[in-house]
Amino acid sequence: MEPKAHHVIIGLFTVIAFAAVLIFALWLDKSSSDREWAYFEIGFDQAVSGLSKGNPVMYSGVQIGDVLELNLVPENPSHVRVLVRVDDQVPIRENTRAGLVLANITGSMSVQFSGGSPDSPVLEGNRENPPLIQADPSPFSNLLANGQELLHKADTLFTNANRLFSEQNSENLEKILANTRSATDALLASKEQLVTLLAQMDAAARRAEEAAIRVSRVSDNANSLITNEGSTVLQAMEKSLETIQATTSRIDRLTRDNEGAMQSGLQGMGDLAPALRELRSTLRNLNQFTHRLQQDPAGILWGGDTIKELSP
Template structure:
């Protein structure tokens, strides 16, 4: 009887523990499912490798929800519609954007939502939309992948140009140029004394340059004064006086010419006068 009683007690204890565990699980599940969420949609163009139902959703790097569903856009098979289950009251803005970001080296990814700006209005569903739609942007890895072909093409072009520059013919030219440069450097080194002398002469000449400039300025001032005096002479009475002097000189020269002509014709007349009598009427 005691053995059976112990089995009954143990069985009752085990059943009680199982029942308590079931109640706890149901309570936790009920709490989880009774919690309200906000739902958003975001449309990814291209592959969504690493995403799946239950994938983490982060808001500025903090876990705020999960991916609830993934489906193709019926109008465009290149677009994948992701339904996001996010904790309420998060306040996603109209300028917020979502992107797929890789998570380490495991090959998994997560959805990252940027915070947007505080002055932007809250994101709401437009007419005809089931949930508000968050704009998408390519991740850094996607941008790098999209730009890889162009980058490779540029690298190939650079490699071809380097190969052309480093051709055998160009290497010969470069070797010849370096040899000529070496000769020129040696010649300059041999004439370093002459160069030093030339530099010293140039330095001495440059020291006398201010005095030369000063003399030139003085000469220019004298020329300016002369020009001012000439201008004053022309504009004042000097020109009129000079004209009068020239006129008098001309008259004097004319008189001298006449006198010279008379001397040539009658030289005695100037000395003895005119002895001819004039006509006297009877």
């Protein structure tokens, strides 16, 4: 009799638990049917992957309703209209924003309301003419779209990498590396010679620099000499030339004025004519030297041609 009593007790407990669950479900359905709802239409300009009928509608992380319908816009199938219902006691205002958020790790999405200032008018939502709220771009949807594009680019990259590292290119790369190693070994073997060559080049550069400094000093000295002493020599020679020219002019004038007397007096002085020719030749050579000195004083003072005397 005792085992039979246990079975009766277990059966009775099962019936009571089932009746309680049924009563609770009826009560929950009744409370839901008695609940007042406001209806809104959310406009999405991108894909709503992961969102389906019955998914929760959240406001600042708290569930306030659920999704009723998802429809494509006939004029533009890339846009989606989602009909949602929310608790009528929750105010949805004109500046309230809507978007998609990740509901769980399985990829299910929820509609999320946020924002809405108290001074903004409240939207009146009904089933026959629900207000349209344009959704903000979903960061998660953008991430998925960008992830697909990124995967496509990665696949293209791997394909190109496989082409790059083909058998023929691998052989060419091995040859290039072998040649590079041979060149490196040759350089290492000639290390001492390279060091000596670099030292010689460095010494030659120092000597060239020293020679340039010396040439610069000689040039400065020559320039100073030409500027200072050469100017003094030119001035002295110019004065001497002016004196000689004045003397020659006086001699010519004296000769013209006393030509008759000189002809009679010079008959016995046969050496005067050669002396005058020598004097004229000397004056001509001195005049040429002065002209050349004015044109190229450095060349005359530092190794130029010397004045050659003309034989009478």
